[in-house]
Amino acid sequence: MSNTHADTVAYVRDTMLQQQDPPSNTIGMVGWAKGNLFGGWMNTVLTVLSTLFIIWIVLHIVPWFISPTWDATSLTQCRELLEGTSGACWGVIRERWPQLLFGFYPSELYWRPVLALVLLFVALAPILFAGYVTPKLLAFSAAYPFLAAWLLWGGTIWGPVMAALGFVAGYFAFALVQRVIAPGLAFWVGVLAAIVWWAVISPFMTPDLARVLPLALESVQSRQFGGFLLSITIGVTAIMCSLPIGILLALGRRSDLPLVKWLCVGFIEFIRGVPLITLLFVASTLLNIFLPPGTNFDIILRVMIMVTLFASAYMAEVIRGGLAALPKGQYEGADSLGLDYWQAQRLIIMPQALKISIPGIVSTFIGVFKDTTLVSIIGLLDPLGLANAIRADANWNGIYWELFIFIGAVFFIFCFSMSRYSMYLERKLRTGHR
Template sequence: MNHSQPFVRTQMLEAKEPPLAEKGVVKWMRENLFSSWLNAFLTIVSILLIYWVLDHLLPWMLGGIWNADSLSQCREIRDSLYPDGRDVACWAVLSDRWHQLLFGFYPPELYWRPILTLVMFGAAISPILFNGVPRKLFILTAIAPFAAFWLLWGGSVWMPVVVALGFVIGWAVMKFASMPLGSLVATILTILLPVAYWLFLAGPLAGALDAAVPVGIEAVQTDDFGGFMLALVIGVSGIVLSLPLGIVLALGRQSDLFIINKCSVAFIEIIRGVPLIVWLFTASLLLNYFLPPGVQFDIMLRVIIMVTLFSSAYIAEVVRGGLAALPRGQYEGADSLGLNYWQSMQLIILPQALKISIPGIVSTFIGLFKDTTLVVFIGLLDPIGLSNSIRASTDWNGIYWELFIFIGLCFWIFCFSMSRYSQWLERKLHTGHR
């Protein structure tokens, strides 16, 4: 027998490329688009539908007219460029009225103020949203709300300074009165003292300071606000204010104190049981009847208050769901460490509950921002209200799609950005069960 022929391979074969169907784009299409006959059929139908939509939409959009002073002039230019009678978009309405859609009737020479406010707000929230931002920017975070109010509305600089002093009073009471008075009494005083200060002392003090040292910029009335600036002011204010209030309401609903629990439950259920448009009409028409004689609230301030209260009720339920999702052992672990109620909530319970609640919280914020369009029913000119005003003019009477596409695109950019940040934050914090 010949034993010179080896039966075990002494060297490895060279690696061969995988089959064409198992790599690259072909593999992806086979797994995601044509994995079965039903998926293949749906893919083909979807491609045909997308092609039909784009075939009709792209020529209308890309062949649009940007330079015209009115809809009739836009049609004349269209007829001269396209004798075949093709229908194209009249984007000239955006070139002519973009400033109204963005800023409403805000004075054009003061556009730098809302732009500066937007930049400042972005810098102020950056240390909250991202870890790599210098922590020193938290100083700007604390100053930004009052500086934004002063930049947008103008007037005396002392009013936002005096209002900010109320928060300093509340912080001082909480810091120095907790030990001698107890946490519950200190919490109540932290709320009541600043409110009393704002109601009775803030106005006279701001007037006295302004008379002694008049410092200010040109005032702008609320009636001049409009467009996306109005939507951003109401939406951002509601988002920023409703989150902490919603957390407090969620904790109040789970409190063992009877009065706090029942008041929180009543507030949440009453607010959530009535549509937002009803609360907006209440803020616009009925709120002044419940105020002392001679007291007038700015219409936008009333809307911001109602939007904040409405959103906070929904945030409270979302956060309560996050609290309920935590195992009982987390609460018992906090107690075993000797932490008091506020320490356990701050260090152990709320961080986990808020991490679980991220999708619901961001979804509520997106809904709140889109619901700012409802203010058109109480006379505020948001983008939808301004589009109606633009179409009511003789120059642009009869134009629809161009305005609504632009408005929808702007809303989509803001909402999609919030959604993507939510998904990034979930991945960063590993939200979910693993």
């Protein structure tokens, strides 16, 4: 019966089919376009309309960008070169780009901020990329802030050297007290030693050292800073200082010590509840009222402090979110290993919290860098402030788009670079879900 049934079956395959390639219209660019651009009549209509709109935009924008006005020396000459047609007046960028980048910094000293920027990338290499971590580069990274301040402002080298030695004195005092006397007081003794060095020893020794070894660069006043030099100086300082301060504030807000907790909570909520421009006005005008008469507190230093404190409050909340996202088992695991509080934070808790917080941290960095344009409100000539000053010149009165496009392009390069590094770091540390 079974044999008769088998003979009546039309076809029974006894071999496997060879694997076939998918249809050509479902893979590659053709497949992507069919699935995303022409997947139905509605998508097809929207694709055609969008393409026509993009073509119309390009046909109008590209001729405006490629206008032959690079050699123009005024807006009137640009209009003469354009002969009644619309186009950008790029002569203002050719003529004023050094001012937009360096402000009123002496032109013969441009090499100093350029060198400081190049050395910044060298100092950041061991911090941002694990493959460049060497003891020499780490030592250079620690010394870079003092070297950069000397390059930018000039003067005797002994001022930055004595400032750096204050941290060294604080570290040795901390290590000595921690090992010999009372570990609980080590931190405060280190802070006190650094303050004594900066307030008492440094002012006494610096003039004598400057006379004995007069190693100095030509001094540059803060009022000569401007343009992207000012924005990068303030932004980089705030970014570098706000992260460690934000970490301490986040830990303090989660502390079991009531005084520490409420001090941190009060600081964070006060700073986050006040607009940055209000803090800048305080730094510009009100702060001198509370200082002794005759005190010369550099305006850029005041702004750096206020922007850093502002960024630190937001950074603290970002890092606190990362700490809150960690499961309780991580803390219990640290306790089971016999680690004290700071060992647990350094080895187990904080590395994971920072990995989780990478997107928020970089977003805060980008926001801080863009917020440096607010200093134009208090009289500092950032790129936007300089753009207004350039437009006040009779030769360039009426220029708008060209200056703002150039400024926006430079800001985009910096901010986009930070964003791409954030994505690279997330992929490297595998912070996302796979």
